[in-house]
Each structure stands twice: as structure tokens, then as C-alpha cells.
Amino acid sequence: MKSVTVPTVNRMGRLNKQSVHEEMAADTKSVLPDPKFADMETLYRFSGFQSFDGFFKPLAEFFSQGKDKNLFQGKDQDPVWSTCIAMAYLEIVMKGLKDEWELCYEKAQLALNESSGFDSNVIEKRLQDARKLVTEWYAQ
Numbered sequence: 001m002k003s004v005t006v007p008t009v010n011r012m013g014r015l016n017k018q019s020v021h022e023e024m025a026a027d028t029k030s031v032l033p034d035p036k037f038a039d040m041e042t043l044y045r046f047s048g049f050q051s052f053d054g055f056f057k058p059l060a061e062f063f064s065q066g067k068d069k070n071l072f073q074g075k076d077q078d079p080v081w082s083t084c085i086a087m088a089y090l091e092i093v094m095k096g097l098k099d100e101w102e103l104c105y106e107k108a109q110l111a112l113n114e115s116s117g118f119d120s121n122v123i124e125k126r127l128q129d130a131r132k133l134v135t136e137w138y139a140q
Contacts, residue, residue, distance in 0.1 A: 036138060038094045043101060046094075049086065050104055054111025055079040056086035080116045083108050084123075084130035092134050 049057045058077055087108050090101045112123050 036093060038096050040097070040100070043094055043097055046086075046089070047101070047104055049082075050108065053115065054083075054107040054109075055115075056083045056108060058082050080112065080118065080123075081126065081130070083112055083116075084126045085134060087127060088130040088134040092131065093138055 051057055056079070058079075087105055090098075090105050094101055112118070113120065116123065118126075
């Protein structure tokens with residue numbers, strides 16, 4: 001898989017450059033958004049990982065385009081950890097699109113506070129750990 005920059009046109013008709021990864025299948029080519037590039041397409045794809053209850057499903061599939069192995073630390077099936085990683089990702093990578101993701105974030109926060117079975121101190125500690133890992137991942 002290699003990363004390339006392609007021109008795109010946003011909703012306002014402005015020309016942007018978008019970093020994407022190319023994947024080659026047997027006789028087809030699909031272009032996937034780079035999870036480190038904050039744009040509406042990436043955010044839209046990312047939001048599909050949030051379930052109705054507010055938790056984020058395991059995100060390894062989304063981050064598999066990047067260097068994600070240290071983000072999940074063997075906890076890739078833990079919905080609480082995936083939700084913490086997702087919230088940190090929104091805060092750090094998608095910070096410029098906060099108006100678009102704010103309700104998803106609030107729903108995730110509500111799910112953690114009401115349905116995770118952890119108290120607020122444990123949740124805050126996990127969020128801090130997730131923010132640290134996402135910050136390191138994003139800087140790579």
C-alpha cells in the first residue's frame with residue numbers, strides 16, 4: 001500500500017489536496033482516505049464505527065491503513081478502549097471539524113459514563129492514556 005496525494009473538491013467548490021492510500025486488488029483499485037488527514041470523507045467513514053448505543057466498535061479496521069498496532073495494545077475488542085481511542089482521535093486529528101463530530105463525541109461520552117461499568121476516574125484515566133497514544137500515532 002502506498003500513499004498518494006490527489007486533488008478533491010469540497011462542498012464549497014474549493015480544490016483541496018487529499019492524502020489517500022491506494023490498495024490494489026486483483027483487477028480493481030480502491031482509494032481509502034488516510035486516517036491522519038482531517039476531512040469530511042474521513043470523518044464520515046470514521047463515524048460509521050459508532051454504534052447506536054454510543055460506543056465505538058473496534059477501530060483496528062479504520063486504523064489498519066496507518067501505524068496503529070500500539071493504539072490498541074491487545075485491547076482491540078474492548079469497546080470501552082475503542083471508544084476512548086475514538087474520542088481522542090476526534091479531539092486530536094479531527095479538531096478542525098469539531099462542529100461536525102461534537103454530537104458523536106457527546107454520545108460516546110454518555111455511553112462511557114452510563115453504560116461502561118466504570119467510575120468517572122477510571123474513564124478519565126483511560127481517556128488520558130488514549131490521548132497520549134493517539135498523539136504519538138499522529139506524530140509518526
